[in-house]
Amino acid sequence: MNTPVLKLTDVQKSFGPAKIIQGVDLEIAKGERHAIIGPNGAGKSTLFNLVSGLYSLSSGSVELNGQVISGKKPFEINRMGLSRSFQVSNIFSNMSVRENVRCGVLWSLGYGYSFWRNVGNLKEVQEKTAHILNEVGLLDKANLPASLLPYADQRTLEIAITIAGGAEVIMLDEPTAGMSHSETDRAVALIEKAAKGKTLLIVEHDMGVVFGLADRISVLVYGEIIATGKPSEIRGDPRVREAYLGEEADHFEGATA
Numbered sequence: 001m002n003t004p005v006l007k008l009t010d011v012q013k014s015f016g017p018a019k020i021i022q023g024v025d026l027e028i029a030k031g032e033r034h035a036i037i038g039p040n041g042a043g044k045s046t047l048f049n050l051v052s053g054l055y056s057l058s059s060g061s062v063e064l065n066g067q068v069i070s071g072k073k074p075f076e077i078n079r080m081g082l083s084r085s086f087q088v089s090n091i092f093s094n095m096s097v098r099e100n101v102r103c104g105v106l107w108s109l110g111y112g113y114s115f116w117r118n119v120g121n122l123k124e125v126q127e128k129t130a131h132i133l134n135e136v137g138l139l140d141k142a143n144l145p146a147s148l149l150p151y152a153d154q155r156t157l158e159i160a161i162t163i164a165g166g167a168e169v170i171m172l173d174e175p176t177a178g179m180s181h182s183e184t185d186r187a188v189a190l191i192e193k194a195a196k197g198k199t200l201l202i203v204e205h206d207m208g209v210v211f212g213l214a215d216r217i218s219v220l221v222y223g224e225i226i227a228t229g230k231p232s233e234i235r236g237d238p239r240v241r242e243a244y245l246g247e248e249a250d251h252f253e254g255a256t257a
C-alpha cells in the first residue's frame with residue numbers, strides 16, 4: 001500500500017477501568033471505501049470519536065496523510081482534510097437548509113463560521129452551496145428551516161454538510177439509521193456520488209448498505225478488530241459469523257459483495 005490516507009496504530013481508549021478500544025491497527029488507502037461493522041457496544045462510535053478528535057486517545061496514534069492528528073482538536077483535524085457526520089444530527093435546526101450547507105462551504109473556503117458577514121453575496125459560496133444542494137436533492141427545500149425537514153431529509157442534509165467542507169476523508173456514522181428501504185437506497189446513491197474521488201470511512205448496521213458500498217470491511221468486536229478484508233472475505237469468515245450469531249448472521253447470507 002502507498003502511504004495510507006488514514007493510519008491507526010495501536011489505538012487504545014479506556015473510560016475509567018473499562019478498556020473500550022483495545023489496540024486497533026488499521027490502514028486505509030486513498031480513495032478506499034471502508035466500513036466498520038460490529039455488534040452493539042463494540043466501540044465503533046468511540047473509534048470514530050477518537051479518529052475525529054472528539055475523544056483523546058489513551059495510547060497509540062492516528063495519522064492523516066502521514067501527519068499525526070491524535071492530540072489535535074476536531075476543528076484542526078477538519079482543517080487537515082477529515083470531515084465526519086454524527087449519529088445525532090449536527091444541523092442547525094433554526095437555520096434554513098441552504099444556510100446549513102453554506103456553513104460547511106464557508107468553512108471549506110476558509111471563511112470559518114462568519115455568520116456576521118453578508119456571505120449571501122459571495123458568488124463562489126452561493127454557487128458551491130447551490131451545487132451541493134442540487135447534488136443531494138435538497139434544492140427545492142433550500143429555504144425551509146432545517147427543523148421542518150422530514151427525518152430522512154435531515155440525515156441527507158447531515159451528509160451534505162459533511163461533504164460541503166470539501167474534506168478528502170469523509171466519515172459517516174450510521175448514515176442510514178432509521179431510514180426506510182427506499183430512503184436507504186437514495187442515501188446510498190448519494191453517498192456513492194458524494195464520496196467519488198474521496199476516501200470514505202463508514203459505520204453502518206445495515207449489511208445491505210455495507211456490502212454494497214464498501215471496498216473493504218473491518219469487524220470490531222469488544223474494541224478489537226477481529227477481521228479486515230474484502231466483502232467476500234468478511235462474509236465467509238467464521239470468526240465474523242460467530243460474532244454475529246443470531247439475527248444479524250442471516251444478513252450475511254443475503255448480502256451481496
Ligand SMILES: Nc1ncnc2c1ncn2[C@@H]1O[C@H](COP(=O)(O)OP(=O)(O)OP(=O)(O)O)[C@@H](O)[C@H]1O
Nearest residue numbers: 015018020038039040041042043044045046047205
Ligand atoms: N464517554 C463515555 N464514557 C464511558 N463509557 C463510554 C463512553 N462512550 C462510550 N462508552 C462505552 O463504550 C462502549 C462502546 O460504545 P460505542 O458507542 O462506541 O459502541 P458502538 O459499537 O458504536 O455501539 P452501537 O452500535 O450501539 O452504536 C459502550 O459500552 C459504551 O457504554
